[in-house]
Amino acid sequence: MVKVSIKNAGKVYDIELELTDTGKTFKEKIQELTLIPPQRQKILVKGGKVQDEATIESLNLSLKAPIMVLGTPDKDLPTKPVEKQVFLEDLNSSQLYKIDNEPSGLINLGNTCYLNSSMQVLFQIKDIADRLKNYNTTSSGAGSLSPQESLTSALKGVFSQMSQKQQNINPTLFLTILRNVYPQFAERSETGHFKQQDAEEAYSQILTALNNTLKIEDYFKLSFKATSKCLALPDAESTVTYEDASKLNCHISIQTNFLRDGLLSGLKETIEKYNDTLQSNTEYEINRTITRLPKYLTVQFVRFYWKRDTQKKSKILRKVQFPFELDLAEMLDDSIKQEKVSVRDNIRKVEKDNSDMIRDFKKAKRTNDSTIQLQQQQEEEEMKLLSIKTKFQDDLKAALPSIDLETVTENPSSVYQLQAIISHKGASADSGHYQAFVKDPLDLDGDKWWKFNDDKVSVIEKDKIEQLAGGGESDNALILLYKGIGL
Template sequence: MSIEVNVKHAGKTYPVTVDLSENGLTFKHQIYSLTNVPPERQKVLLKGGQLKDDSDLKSFNLKPNQTIMVLGSADAPVDAPKQDVKFVEDLDPKDLNFNPNNEPSGLVNLGNTCYLNSSLQSLFAVEELRNRLEKYTKNGTGVEQNLVFHLKELFDKMSQRNKKITPLNFLTTMRLSFPQFSERDDSGFYKQQDAEEAYSQILSAILGQFSGLDQYFKIEFKTATRCLETSEDPVYGYEDAMKLACHITINTNFLKDGLMSNLKETIEKHNESLGRNSTYEITRKITRLPKYLNIHFVRFFWKRDTGKKSKILRKVQFPFQLDLIDLVDEGIKEDKAKIRDAIYKVEKQNEEESRAFKKTKKSADLTTREQYAQQKEELEKLRQKWTDNFKTALPDSYDPSSGENPSSLYELISVIAHQGSSADSGHYQCFAKDQQDPTGENWYKFNDDKVTVVSRDKIEALAGGGEGDSALILMYKAVGI
């Protein structure tokens, strides 16, 4: 049951709809979105006592149109942009590479929640995930069902491209589902969290609710475990994972270096023939590549003297196009390489068409609005043509619903980056490729609720090398599917 009440703070009154089935924390987040007073600084005066985070709203017997007093100091407002407002009709056609009125939605920061916002923006790039959520109906009352249901609600709003969205319900449900994200500091403020942990927990919860969706992310390996102190034959086995890890050492300069070194490790375990512990080497080769490849730069390590997850500041370059042919098992390498080479030929053809498109002159007889509409229509035709071209490179037996990458080739579609020196501080942002732009030039920068367009040069700068924006999670998508 929901009712309309009025929230009064600093002489201003705000109407708000309260869902009585939610807890006090959700109501506080609603108040925060209206008054800019963070939940931890709010004192909400109600008959029956002060509002607590875990309060049952039904216990306060709220009445329709009741006025509720809120005490607490608001955060400083963000300064308005100093440049003049520009309208689409006034822009030069060369600046119209995207629709300013149809940008993706930004997500409001609810107090150290940039780690969550960046994770959600990256996951939103997965078409299959959006489609499954769109059809989702909750069939239980468990915490994971609630989490996925509120994610569905959130993604529905993001699909409508509302200017900014406050992810209240999802944040509250996530903190109930995963209590580690409810940690507070000594002053009572919610702590900054590790975006990789949030990203992995959310993805795991989603995959647990949708049968078969994990096939779009699952990587499979063939392992060989060999004793380095005997001539015994290796023992073979199989593993799977939802991401690849790139551990960063003093010798790691490129992403591929870190990925390859991480597929080999040395362990110590008991050897029967020697009657003692012995050194073993485990090597892994990939036997299955998914459509979406998650890669985690392991940039944080626990530093005992500070009691924090400190950041490795080393610069590690990563490509826009990634070929994993050197990491796959010999049993599938030939087939993967054959399809990859066919895709390369299609890409060359597409690049020639892209260059021709960029040289096309706009008709001077059209208005700026008409030129923009024409450009948008031509871009969509070009994107569809390229999609059809890629299909010619795929084998007839390929099944898109398998969630597998038929080749070894990937394109970068999103990056979660961290700014700062520690996982417990700093700021997270997401950078996502504009997948409606076939030229691949435009990327969106998601700084919470502020969404801007950046070029590929900005993405290259996320390689790190200091306390500025450094890539933490990369998401690649199979080329051509």
């Protein structure tokens, strides 16, 4: 005898079953509790369907978490009394909090949009958020913390508030410590006000501090094989070196229309250096191929450059389109390409097998207004998402038995999905406005995104994200954060 829990319409029911019972018996017991006829039941279990003739033992049902059951009750069967409708204006703050799923905004403390947007993107990196949650300094007291330990502790406090979805968070302590650790962010104008800073510099410097305290470098590390050839001596043997980086650069020229163009351009360069055979300086062509892909890929649009006549960082406004799904297969070294492409193809098959469940989830709509029902619906949606994601992960593990998807720091495939963006509006890095755009993790198709304009948080659709490609002084994507597909 086993006890299985199911969840339907916000309520959890326990069902006792024999291991020799059939799927048909399971469905009949569900009908007794929920009034949903077997033909209307959709039971979210691994494999997608519960066959009538299958035994309970063969279904491997979860005994730890409730199994989500969807479907509409039979109108001809007795139903429970109608609950009294509750209106939003009658709710207290704790009830509203349970329904509100809006993420936290960060208060602008005076030209600090560069920092707010960077923190919003970093907060989306689950491995950082998890490590910060468990971070404890080993120093004997607060006064003996190193600067980077203090910065990490302060960021832990901000992320803790963000994880609780508190609104209008004030990051003053973190900002103060950041300016002490990295004095460039404390630069003031002639009028005494703190200057606008570069979001990419803030993003990178925070990661540098976290690398020191949380040891997260491998989550972001790219490795390259660089082949250098002297152009003046075509028959001379090429030299090979190896190097690491924390991001990919998208260089922008008049030929750059797509992210791919800029990335390929960044992997190839011509430099001048001394040649012993020629006894003079000569040009060398360097071609790089990628030998390691990180779990999280940071891509920087190299839009800012130093303009001598104005003595300022000016901005390249050219439109450069970027994909929501980025495949780097053509940029990989031959030593890893075949393996990465094989894993990519296996993940694609798993995605295709799970597409029906995702499609059914998207078709489901909220049908009631009652507050209690809203809470139940939110819980139900979260359970459905958990069921879908759990099934997807289980299927991935089965398809990729040699890869530990929970602890891996390297992307096992060549494909990434876009998670977040830092944008810049204006013509100069020293002015303008930075914002963050983050994909809603509860939206399986990525159609819903959150826009963070400091403490103002709003929802936008996917087509608005495409407009961040640039082409003027409006919002231009500056930093793209991608995550390995299936991770």
